[in-house]
Amino acid sequence: MAPTSPTLIGSVRRALVLLELVAEHHELTAKRLARMAGLPLATTYHLLRTLVHDGHLRNERGAFRLGPAAPRLVGQGRRHGARLPEWLRLLATDLDAPVSYAVMEDGEVELVLSVDGPDRPAVQEWAEYRTTAHAHALGQCLLAQLDAGARRAYLARRPVSRLTPRTVPDEEALMRRLAGIRRGAPVVEREEYVLGTVCGAVPIAVGGVRSAVGFSLPVAEEDRLEETALRLRERLERALTAHAFTVLT
Known part of the structure; x- marks a missing residue:
């Protein structure tokens, strides 16, 4: 991831x-x-x-x-909340999974920070992250926050390509999938970026910044993908309500 x-x-x-x-x-x-x-x-x-x-x-x-x-x-005023790296480390422990934070910056999907899980590293970036947003949960989560015109413009520059047999097959299939994602809902993908790994992500809306937090699991633990995505959403809602971290972009 x-x-x-x-x-x-x-x-x-x-x-x-x-x-x-x-x-x-x-x-x-x-x-x-x-x-x-x-x-x-x-x-x-x-x-x-x-x-x-x-x-x-x-x-x-x-x-x-x-x-x-x-x-x-x-580090002052720590009772008001943790900084992003610390909060992500706590989240990785809580979810028992590697977690990452990404933003949509200047029309590109950019990874800000990635934190390994307690006993497992994050997925290696074998295909350039910003060019494969269609294939991973964080990228799909960020693209889902754009309107249809902005999605088309993005995909004109970063066209859909098959990274695995399970990657979304073409632009129209991706557009249909993104259109079906409810506002604020978790996004999951199964072995679309790399075989053997499933991922989930949840959008964040702070200060007009398009961003998201995601996680990855081995495919052997696919049965807890949906539950972990919902738990991530709950943790994010709680953190944002408590101002536990601040988005800088």
Whole structure:
């Protein structure tokens, strides 16, 4: 389902650069932040909106300062919730399965972080992750959050291909499957990305970011796939209600 070592996408790094600059200078405008970080102004505004929405920054008449959630990044205020890596490790233990977190960024499916299960590693990325979203549960979960036009545009760039005999056979079959996924419902796939492995994923809606958390199981444990997907959904709903982790993108 994902590489075994944690992987940060570029936008997470850029967001952290903005946070570090504000922490160092106490107060900065968006234009100055863009210049100091070497980022396009539009990208800077997008990241700042997310950081403000999630409480890491606050906007005071166009000047950005650290927000109330910023102390969590350095381990303070831990009673309010865990950071994403720690929370994923706890989730992997709870589900007894490797777990991964991914986002749809700039029209691409990007893996943010992957955590091994207690006694089993995550599935190796044998086919490039972003080009095979049609074949794994996380990718299908993210594509299901797009409208039909955006799905077609994505598949025009990243066409459906058969990775295993069980992979969805063509674009029309995939479009029908995605159209049938209820909003917020778990998504499961059985040996579509790699033989011997089944996967599930659940969407997350935070701050307008399209993201999802998924898990993988050996096919010998396929009988607990649906139950584990529902348990993941329950854990996510509980975590989001309690603000147990924050999405950065």
